[in-house]
Amino acid sequence: MSKKRRQERKFAIGRGHEARQSAPAEELTVKTVAEGEADRQTNPGRDEDADQRKQAADLRQGTDERREAAGHLRQGSADQREIIADQREDIADLRQDTADQREDIADLREEAADLRQDTADQREDIADLREEAADLHQETADLRQATEDLRQETADQRQVTADLRQETADQREEAATVKATIAASAQAQLREVNERLIIATIHAQKMTEAAELATEQMSHMAQHDYLTGLPNRALLTDRLKQAMVLAQRHGKKVALIYLDLDHFKHINDSLGHGVGDLLLQSAAKRLQTCVRLSDTVSRQGGDEFVVLLPEVEAVQDVVVTAKKLIEAMDRPHLVSGHRLRVTISIGISIYPDDGQEIEALVRSADTAMYHAKKIGRNNYQVFTPEMNVRAVARQAIEQSLQRALEQHRFVLHYQPKVNLETGAVTGAEALIRMQADAGQLVYPAHFIGIAEECGLILPIGRWVLQEACRQTQAWLQAGLDIGQIAVNVSSREFHGKDFLASVIAVLNATGLDPRHLELELTESGLMQDTEPTTAILHALKRLGVQVAIDDFGTGYSSLSYLLRFPIDTLKIDQSFVQDLDDPTGSSGEAIVSAVIAMGTSLKKRVVAEGIETQQQLTFLQSHQCAEGQGYYFSRPVPADEFALLATGLHQSPNG
Amino acid sequence: MDQTTVATSNRDLRQEGICVILTQRAGSVPDASAVAEATTSTWCQIAALLTPVLGTRGVDVIFRRALYLTGKAFPWLASGEKGGDSAALLIRLKARLAGQSADTAAEAACALLVTFMELLTTLLGESLTEHLMGPVWTSPSPPSARGLER
Numbered sequence: 028m029s030k031k032r033r034q035e036r037k038f039a040i041g042r043g044h045e046a047r048q049s050a051p052a053e054e055l056t057v058k059t060v061a062e063g064e065a066d067r068q069t070n071p072g073r074d075e076d077a078d079q080r081k082q083a084a085d086l087r088q089g090t091d092e093r094r095e096a097a098g099h100l101r102q103g104s105a106d107q108r109e110i111i112a113d114q115r116e117d118i119a120d121l122r123q124d125t126a127d128q129r130e131d132i133a134d135l136r137e138e139a140a141d142l143r144q145d146t147a148d149q150r151e152d153i154a155d156l157r158e159e160a161a162d163l164h165q166e167t168a169d170l171r172q173a174t175e176d177l178r179q180e181t182a183d184q185r186q187v188t189a190d191l192r193q194e195t196a197d198q199r200e201e202a203a204t205v206k207a208t209i210a211a212s213a214q215a216q217l218r219e220v221n222e223r224l225i226i227a228t229i230h231a232q233k234m235t236e237a238a239e240l241a242t243e244q245m246s247h248m249a250q251h252d253y254l255t256g257l258p259n260r261a262l263l264t265d266r267l268k269q270a271m272v273l274a275q276r277h278g279k280k281v282a283l284i285y286l287d288l289d290h291f292k293h294i295n296d297s298l299g300h301g302v303g304d305l306l307l308q309s310a311a312k313r314l315q316t317c318v319r320l321s322d323t324v325s326r327q328g329g330d331e332f333v334v335l336l337p338e339v340e341a342v343q344d345v346v347v348t349a350k351k352l353i354e355a356m357d358r359p360h361l362v363s364g365h366r367l368r369v370t371i372s373i374g375i376s377i378y379p380d381d382g383q384e385i386e387a388l389v390r391s392a393d394t395a396m397y398h399a400k401k402i403g404r405n406n407y408q409v410f411t412p413e414m415n416v417r418a419v420a421r422q423a424i425e426q427s428l429q430r431a432l433e434q435h436r437f438v439l440h441y442q443p444k445v446n447l448e449t450g451a452v453t454g455a456e457a458l459i460r461m462q463a464d465a466g467q468l469v470y471p472a473h474f475i476g477i478a479e480e481c482g483l484i485l486p487i488g489r490w491v492l493q494e495a496c497r498q499t500q501a502w503l504q505a506g507l508d509i510g511q512i513a514v515n516v517s518s519r520e521f522h523g524k525d526f527l528a529s530v531i532a533v534l535n536a537t538g539l540d541p542r543h544l545e546l547e548l549t550e551s552g553l554m555q556d557t558e559p560t561t562a563i564l565h566a567l568k569r570l571g572v573q574v575a576i577d578d579f580g581t582g583y584s585s586l587s588y589l590l591r592f593p594i595d596t597l598k599i600d601q602s603f604v605q606d607l608d609d610p611t612g613s614s615g616e617a618i619v620s621a622v623i624a625m626g627t628s629l630k631k632r633v634v635a636e637g638i639e640t641q642q643q644l645t646f647l648q649s650h651q652c653a654e655g656q657g658y659y660f661s662r663p664v665p666a667d668e669f670a671l672l673a674t675g676l677h678q679s680p681n682g
Numbered sequence: 683m684d685q686t687t688v689a690t691s692n693r694d695l696r697q698e699g700i701c702v703i704l705t706q707r708a709g710s711v712p713d714a715s716a717v718a719e720a721t722t723s724t725w726c727q728i729a730a731l732l733t734p735v736l737g738t739r740g741v742d743v744i745f746r747r748a749l750y751l752t753g754k755a756f757p758w759l760a761s762g763e764k765g766g767d768s769a770a771l772l773i774r775l776k777a778r779l780a781g782q783s784a785d786t787a788a789e790a791a792c793a794l795l796v797t798f799m800e801l802l803t804t805l806l807g808e809s810l811t812e813h814l815m816g817p818v819w820t821s822p823s824p825p826s827a828r829g830l831e832r
Binding site: 218219221222223224225226228229232233 | 734735736739740741743744747805
């Protein structure tokens with residue numbers, strides 16, 4: 028039987044049985060209930076039996092029926108069992124079918140899943156393909172773009188190449204032009220370089236020439252005097268050395284003539300250094316005319332000259348030359364419109380007699396010259412050993428001065444200046460003394476000249492100014508007003524470096540009021556370098572320091588300086604004052620009265636120096652000379668004595 | 683013959699040659715003016731040949747140096763010369779030469795040119811000097827100074 032037919036039969040059997048089975052049950056149930064109800068209502072006692080019987084009958088019928096029904100049911104059950112078996116078979120078949128179907132379905136599902144998977148894969152493949160296709164499209168488009176770009180680039184490169192070609196062509200053209208320009212420029216530059224080289228070389232030649240000339244000049248200057256062109260000390264020494272060697276070899280002598288111009292300083296001071304220099308040049312030429320070519324005329328400095336006469340036979344030969352020199356120099360020199368007469372003093376030394384060494388020979392000639400000056404100038408002296416005594420003494424004084432400075436052995440003495448009318452002390456002049464080794468005092472006349480020559484005058488002068496100011500300030504502080512302290516200033520100090528500054532420094536150091544200080548200068552000292560002199564004097568004047576002319580009337584100068592310079596005081600030289608005692612009525616009276624009159628009219632203070640007698644004092648008083656100093660009133664005395672003296676004179680003005 | 687002798691000999695020959703040529707250029711019977719003219723003409727020729735190589739200032743400075751050195755022997759030749767315009771210097775030189783006697787002018791002019799050549803030789807060397815200055819001393823007469831100055 029087919030599955031379908033079995034299913035149809037099963038369905039038919041099921042429906043019939045169900046109909047038979049369900050109808051009796053329902054009819055039985057309904058009759059029993061309805062009969063019971065009806066019996067209960069009609070005869071409750073009989074009825075109850077009847078009912079029971081009825082019920083039993085019903086029960087039996089019901090049981091029969093039930094039996095039948097049960098038979099039916101059993102039949103039905105067997106049928107049903109058969110049916111069920113069939114159904115079970117069907118079900119099994121169904122189940123099998125279902126299982127098959129399920130298997131089929133599973134297969135189908137699997138197939139479907141595979142299909143879906145395949146489909147998905149295919150879709151994916153398709154998507155990939157599409158993507159690849161898109162990529163391909165993009166790639167193609169890119170390739171097209173790249174190709175386009177390459178074309179463009181190629182075109183550009185072609186353009187660049189073309190441009191480069193053009194540029195290269197232009198550069199070639201430009202290079203050609205530049206090359207031509209460079210060639211022209213190089214030629215010009217080469218010319219310029221040559222030009223510069225030539226100029227530099229010529230310049231170098233000139234510089235070399237100038238350097239050689241300068242070297243020659245320096246060599247000449249090192250051996251010659253710049254003013255006169257004569258050999259200087261260095262060249263003279265060299266020639267003297269050679270001459271001494273030759274003289275020794277040939278058994279001859281060498282003469283050295285040391286000379287200087289007499290009173291040259293006065294000419295220099297009064298007419299100025301310019302005239303002095305011209306005079307020296309004129310003198311140098313004169314000297315050269317008096318000697319042989321083999322002789323040497325040299326300038327030592329200042330107005331000193333040395334003539335070297337090599338290979339001399341005898342002293343007499345030298346004397347002849349010395350006389351020629353004196354004679355030649357004696358003729359007037361015409362210098363800057365001045366007709367100047369100048370004499371010379373000569374000292375002669377002979378090698379080897381007066382010195383074996385150069386220094387000794389020169390010193391001997393110098394000593395002889397000094398001797399010639401001492402005996403009156405304008406002469407010559409041949410050195411003798413006796414002359415050395417003076418030279419030795421001079422050397423001793425110089426050493427003493429040096430020691431005195433170092434050991435503070437200078438002292439000041441003070442000589443009062445007096446009002447000739449009242450006798451009152453108006454001031455004092457500070458005068459230096461040196462304490463000798465033995466204790467005695469040495470007066471300035473013995474050493475000032477030497478101090479000036481050797482330069483010690485500068486430290487000595489500074490000490491004098493310092494000490495005089497200090498002492499005066501001390502007196503003033505002690506209540507003793509001495510008026511003014513006068514300090515002598517040498518020409519060398521006054522014209523030395525920083526004189527004004529040193530005066531100011533001393534005043535500051537001592538605290539002395541400048542109006543208490545008077546500086547005494549000589550005429551010749553003032554007449555040097557008039558411009559600086561004027562400046563210094565005015566500066567002193569502004570400070571309040573007084574200036575006096577010492578030894579007035581003895582100098583070698585013009586009176587016009589009295590108007591030019593700010594001078595306060597004229598000191599009449601003691602030589603004129605001493606002449607006042609001359610019974611023959613010498614010119615002293617005239618000079619003194621003239622100086623007093625001139626000083627009064629020029630409104631200068633006039634101080635007479637060296638008053639020693641009543642007669643001199645009377646004359647001066649009668650000519651209204653205001654002030655004086657001298658032994659008549661007092662010798663120079665030490666400071667303490669001066670203090671007493673000044674106090675006494677203050678107390679007794681006419682004493 | 684050592685090198686010093688050769689150099690001295692060359693210098694003497696050059697000096698002699700220069701003097702001869704200068705005299706020739708001054709004419710058969712030279713006066714001072716003719717010497718002056720020949721000197722300045724020769725100088726202008728020298729300057730024209732040297733200027734492209736040494737520059738105007740280079741040539742001028744050598745000439746002035748030569749003038750200064752020659753002036754030591756002939757002070758009137760370079761008196762007061764310290765600078766200024768080269769053309770004016772040449773005019774003054776010409777006037778100074780013309781103001782002397784013919785012999786003195788010739789001697790000074792010859793000395794000037796010889797000094798110049800010696801200076802040039804010192805600076806450039808014998809060979810280059812000969813090469814540059816050859817035309818000056820071989821041509822019989824230089825163009826006129828006036829023409830060169832223009």
